[in-house]
Amino acid sequence: xxxxxxxxxxxxxxxxxxxLTAPRLEHPDFVNSxxxxxxxRQRKTPQAALFPLRxxxxxxxxxxxxxxxxxxxxxxxxxxxRSESEFISQVISARAEIxxxxxxxxxxxxxxxxxxxxxxxxxxxxxxxxx
Amino acid sequence: MGDDPEEAxxxxxxxxxxxxxxxxxxxxxxxxxxxxxxxxxRNEEDALDLTQETFIRAWKSLSSFDGTATxxxxxxxxxxxxxxxxxxxxxxxxxxEFESGAMKIDPASRTTPSKPETPGSSIxxxxxxxxxxxxxxxxxxxxxxVIVLKEIEDLSYEEIARQxxxxxxxxxxxxxxxxxxxxxxxxxxxxEL
Numbered sequence: 118x119x120x121x122x123x124x125x126x127x128x129x130x131x132x133x134x135x136x137l138t139a140p141r142l143e144h145p146d147f148v149n150s151x152x153x154x155x156x157x158r159q160r161k162t163p164q165a166a167l168f169p170l171r172x173x174x175x176x177x178x179x180x181x182x183x184x185x186x187x188x189x190x191x192x193x194x195x196x197x198x199r200s201e202s203e204f205i206s207q208v209i210s211a212r213a214e215i216x217x218x219x220x221x222x223x224x225x226x227x228x229x230x231x232x233x234x235x236x237x238x239x240x241x242x243x244x245x246x247x248x
Numbered sequence: 249m250g251d252d253p254e255e256a257x258x259x260x261x262x263x264x265x266x267x268x269x270x271x272x273x274x275x276x277x278x279x280x281x282x283x284x285x286x287x288x289x290r291n292e293e294d295a296l297d298l299t300q301e302t303f304i305r306a307w308k309s310l311s312s313f314d315g316t317a318t319x320x321x322x323x324x325x326x327x328x329x330x331x332x333x334x335x336x337x338x339x340x341x342x343x344x345e346f347e348s349g350a351m352k353i354d355p356a357s358r359t360t361p362s363k364p365e366t367p368g369s370s371i372x373x374x375x376x377x378x379x380x381x382x383x384x385x386x387x388x389x390x391x392x393x394v395i396v397l398k399e400i401e402d403l404s405y406e407e408i409a410r411q412x413x414x415x416x417x418x419x420x421x422x423x424x425x426x427x428x429x430x431x432x433x434x435x436x437x438x439x440e441l
Contacts, residue, residue, distance in 0.1 A: 128438065129431050130399050136380040137400060139283035140292060148278045148296070149271050152303040156267060159308075 259319060263310045274303050277320065281327045287396040288331040290385055298334060302327040317410070325411045328393055335389030371440050383433035391426035398423055
């Protein structure tokens with residue numbers, strides 16, 4: 118079957134080879150001149166493209182400087198000493214019955230939360246209480 | 249790189265930006281590249297445009313040409329891809345009749361009749377050429393490329409795979425279906441010859 122197919126294909130192949138011919142290039146030097154012209158044109162193009170790029174870079178720098186200036190002018194400046202309540206948290210008290218423990222207690226302003234920080238123990242013994 | 253030392257020297261010079269050297273390389277290959285492209289696109293104007301495009305693409309990519317292939321193979325690869333791209337963009341070939349049935353062809357079918365019904369009947373040579381070209385133009389760009397590379401330019405499967413940037417299996421599959429389609433399309437012609 119394979120041989121048969123190859124025989125059949127040989128006829129078609131012969132037709133292709135006989136009739137699918139390509140003409141010769143009529144004006145071969147035209148190809149050279151067009152290609153070199155295009156290369157030359159592209160060589161010049163990148164330099165022209167760099168010009169707006171430089172402008173873009175300077176515009177970017179100017180925009181950043183302008184934004185910085187406006188921030189300084191218009192953002193409200195904090196004056197004077199901060200009151201205690203402005204801090205995020207403050208130490209309220211610290212006391213431990215066991216000497217090797219360090220206990221710190223932090224409270225957020227307006228009694229919104231309390232954090233108890235215990236150091237020096239892997240766990241809190243069941244009989245102990247936190248006060 | 250090729251074995252020709254003159255070509256190698258021109259290539260080195262062209263890579264360093266010497267357009268005169270590149271001009272000489274164009275002269276060496278323009279005819280071959282043009283004819284190769286024409287075989288796929290079957291149009292002189294398109295073939296001329298694509299020949300120029302091939303050399304422009306080659307100039308831009310000279311730095312990436314590592315010399316593992318010959319310059320000729322490399323240029324052929326660029327031109328084949330350019331030709332396939334153009335055919336895909338255009339899609340001017342008549343598709344309706346054959347495209348949908350491409351995968352339905354029975355691989356075991358006899359596509360060429362054994363003997364003409366009327367021995368001695370002959371048709372005009374120009375008519376044969378027209379019908380062969382018509383059948384060939386009905387193939388997809390990929391199928392045309394693989395037929396040109398294998399059946400007209402006698403490249404090996406491996407070389408075709410490299411040129412088309414696909415696997416050996418894909419090349420064989422494309423070739424199989426392209427041959428079957430052509431045989432089906434040229435069945436009437438075989439009958440008349």
